[in-house]
Amino acid sequence: MTLTAAVPSGERNRVQNRAHVPLAVSTVIFALRPHPETGLSTLWLPLVRRIRDPFEGLWALPGGWVRADESLADAAARNLLETTHVRPAYLEQLYAFGDVDRSPTGRVVSVVYWALVRAEQIEREPEGENVRWVLADELPELAFDHNLIVEYALWRLRTKVEYSRIAQAFLGETFTLSELRHVHEAIRGVALDPANFRRQMLSGDALVVTDERVTGGRHRPPRLYRYDTSIELADNGPLPPYRPEGNRS
Template structure:
């Protein structure tokens, strides 16, 4: 191939879905988990991989990511953000070059429980993955780095919580994602001083001790900062509107 020939490539989408789950065997603190799909054809037949597939003609990227995710796991997360494009020339064995546009999604625990699991779909701890197909280990590693980085300055933890939550529940999310314990007093000062959360007049009921106050996120702060780009409507919302 000369330097003037045009390279051709197949365009695909993949999605990294993160949820906080407890290990059923250890019943320890929540960890970051993600669902993987077992490949049923070559290349890498039998190996676990991220949900995804080729882009169809006339299909928007975000819609393709949501569609392949729903087809394989049954999940329809409300938070879906483009992560990165992976297009190394050697990432896919064979003659065809594959460029993957990767999205990431965050789902709450109760949503994760509704995922379609079975012989070919299974949840794995994000920090304890087997060798995956293609370069998907690298993709997950990058997505985890992005998640942990955004946790420091954005309201992304909201995607793991309900509309109302205690500061202890919020701290538990940060500890699970960052993988380390946080001092409760320092965490409270930092969060309250950031203006990201607003105290409500509601309290968590059913506790043994003094009911903790419930908080909500400041609605003026977006979950994801898209800069000057318009906020995209969720692909499945467009079908219903």
């Protein structure tokens, strides 16, 4: 006896309806860019303008439907590349948003990812009529529940930067402690005491001192550090970390 035959017709229809809930992905991508007024490094993210109903004309997060032959992470990376031309080095699943009334056209479940990119990756990608970078803490009204999604992503990033080496996603291979502190300040939105920050960073084993120093300054050149590459950007538990296409060794 099959499951379908054992279920009353009314209940069977409800089961079938639940099984066909559309699945989509959205991505919150963060980059550090100067604030237009203060010039301080600040979190920005890209939005795309919706060109059809529902919410035609409103801004939204990059996203789209999941294809049958791709993973969720690959779908998020593909949609991000198609809409913003950005290929992130770091991509992590954030949360699944599936409130029944989050879309006026019917039930849609969105698996949301968040990504981090360096400023030089976006500087060479000009904004278009339907793509715009905005301050993460000064969002307009967004389509669907995307304001809530960004709020959650910001909380996740600001929490995670305090106990992981995720800040490296905004830096080059080597960096000074001052550059690392500025990234932490930009993400957390607070000024940090340089001496305390230095002591905190050097008390662990994640940072590796190099033999290199910054050259060209008038003062004693600061030493360059790097992260221990045997440690992942963030603890992903038993799940494998996301590897960008073409770099999945």
